[in-house]
Amino acid sequence: MVVMPTKDQLLDCAEHFARTRGFDAFSYADLSKEIGIQKASIHYHFATKADLATALIERYAARFADDLTRISDRRGTAAEDLKAYLGLYKEALSQGSRICLCVSFSAARDSFDDKTLAHLNRFHRDSLAWLARVFDKAGADASIPGLIADPKDEAHSILSLVEGAQLISRAARSDAPYDHAVQPLLRRLS
Numbered sequence: 001m002v003v004m005p006t007k008d009q010l011l012d013c014a015e016h017f018a019r020t021r022g023f024d025a026f027s028y029a030d031l032s033k034e035i036g037i038q039k040a041s042i043h044y045h046f047a048t049k050a051d052l053a054t055a056l057i058e059r060y061a062a063r064f065a066d067d068l069t070r071i072s073d074r075r076g077t078a079a080e081d082l083k084a085y086l087g088l089y090k091e092a093l094s095q096g097s098r099i100c101l102c103v104s105f106s107a108a109r110d111s112f113d114d115k116t117l118a119h120l121n122r123f124h125r126d127s128l129a130w131l132a133r134v135f136d137k138a139g140a141d142a143s144i145p146g147l148i149a150d151p152k153d154e155a156h157s158i159l160s161l162v163e164g165a166q167l168i169s170r171a172a173r174s175d176a177p178y179d180h181a182v183q184p185l186l187r188r189l190s
Helices: 006-020 028-035 039-045 049-073 078-093 101-107 114-141 151-172 176-189
Strands: none
Touching: 006 028, 006 039, 006 049, 006 101, 028 039, 049 078, 049 101, 049 114, 078 114, 078 151, 078 176, 101 114, 101 151, 114 151, 151 176
């Protein structure tokens, strides 16, 4: 049996709490109880909760970037890429029981130090840049009808749509608000 390193266990547990409760709604005592280690052991890996927040967003952003690379590497149409992107956000909802870490952190932005916020802002910039490339591609492959002139504007619209729809779905504890919010876009992509 392979035992997961304590640091990975802490990150997994903290991510779960942040995505289901919010970052401010758990403490090192909660992590200690959940994993079965002393709080001092948590401080060994993450001296402060700010250090934990930075590690969480760095790891999450790297995983998300890998997901976007996998989508791009499939070499589908721009519409297929965008559907896959929408699917990532839908999957992250888990029937409204949680939200993406980036959405959770955006909602709690005043709780974070500059270092964590810089990583969060980089996550959004990277996502926007990827979406803008998808809309550039759509201009060439004509797979997304009704494009507006600026791919960056389209990118901002999509990111705002999915992140806002996640918050509403989380409040409703249901995927239905997300599904309703993205339905007009999905019809456009069909």
